[in-house]
Amino acid sequence: MTKPPLRTKKRDSYHHGNLKEALVGAARALIAERGTTGFTLVDAARRAGVSPAAPYRHFPDRDGLIAEVCRRGFAEFGRRLGGAWRNTGADRAEAFRRMGHAYLDFAREEPGYYAAMFTAGAQWTVPTKEPEGGDAFATLVDAIGVATDGKRGNGVDLRRLAFQVWAFSHGIATLSGAPWLVHAFPDIDPAMALDEGVDALIRGTLHSGPPKEDAKRPRSRKTAGANASRT
Amino acid sequence: MTKPPLRTKKRDSYHHGNLKEALVGAARALIAERGTTGFTLVDAARRAGVSPAAPYRHFPDRDGLIAEVCRRGFAEFGRRLGGAWRNTGADRAEAFRRMGHAYLDFAREEPGYYAAMFTAGAQWTVPTKEPEGGDAFATLVDAIGVATDGKRGNGVDLRRLAFQVWAFSHGIATLSGAPWLVHAFPDIDPAMALDEGVDALIRGTLHSGPPKEDAKRPRSRKTAGANASRT
DNA sequence: TGTACATCAGTGAACGCGCGTTCACTGATGTAC
């Protein structure tokens, strides 16, 4: 049942040599398995094959290790999103699609990073202004900025569109893991749903003139009173 | 800082009278604050003003209480989604919009329920086949079924569309709480973004014929090899 | 090349804590007669 105990590799040397990296790796795995709240410093140390006190040579405390995972996650995320964006030509719609895929791939391939980054109430680090160039926000905002210049005349708010793509990707990414989802929609492939959804979202947004019959009814009621801002 | 201790109301009677309800209420609040993993039975008992052993008269264990919160959450969710769906006339696009709003409202107004229901790896209860009629899956699937009959000729897969609306709503709902999100997009109102996004998603999906120039490029590569199923 | 010593990166035992859960108990309630 439980995998072979990969924990104590019985180091040959007294010094680990690469403990910081080992701890980050263990934390990624543990956070992927049990979430940030379920994550345990002692367990991370155990996986790295060191005593529970050893991590304190490299991190101030438990939250410090989580913060490091979070930081690296955002860095990697930015790298991937940036790559997806830069590998695209002048076609903005395609660029957004690729970023969406990069997003989904990241969430699937790096669940530990993803959970550390997007767990609700994550106080540990909010790297909104990392000096490192390639963070995800900057990439997204850059992408939006570039895209906006080409299309603004249309009245389309591409910043909002980008936010929507992001949220859509996040929703698909987090929902994909849920067992009941698989049960309720066994025949839907998340990647394809994302792909076509982003397509449709972009197409629908660019087509926002008078489209069919269906879509030109009065703006829905009920949107609460929260739509202030942007003075 | 910490709110006035609403915990020990100093019951007048030895019996609580309504402890089960009080515990569910406390659990909802605590799960909203700290998530399902951070939630603590002892704390729930404290809030209800009883000893830590008292909950065991009403629930088998900690997970049992969480499961109850989860169950009630799904029931309420189904009620709301069902209400949104039934209050709409024949316009399917509008129906989906309303369901999207109901979704977002629920997530915002009932964070405790929402977290209990959608926390990743929620083993406690997967009420896929509740005998109670009004659960959310049934509502959604019904909605899809009804909607599908009207539009299938178009080649539009409305089940997928519904899944996409769901995922989009989930993404916006969960992202809305994140502080960095507010920082990165201070001027975007989630409810409006959802509203217009669902609009665009539906419009774009129904318009899936040859639209503009942008959208008819070859199907994206990279979609991995996971698109099997439905033999 | 060799030696003394500072610094670094671990150990392992211990602490205090809060948790989930159990247990024998007791106060309150309801029901049979």
Place this chain on the structure above:
DNA sequence: TGTACATCAGTGAACGCGCGTTCACTGATGTAC
């Protein structure tokens, strides 16, 4: 209407556990001379 008793819904003390963190320590490494 009153009494005996079963049942119910709490108490509170205790347990074992695993956690985060501290502490004095020690083995390994690197550097000055």
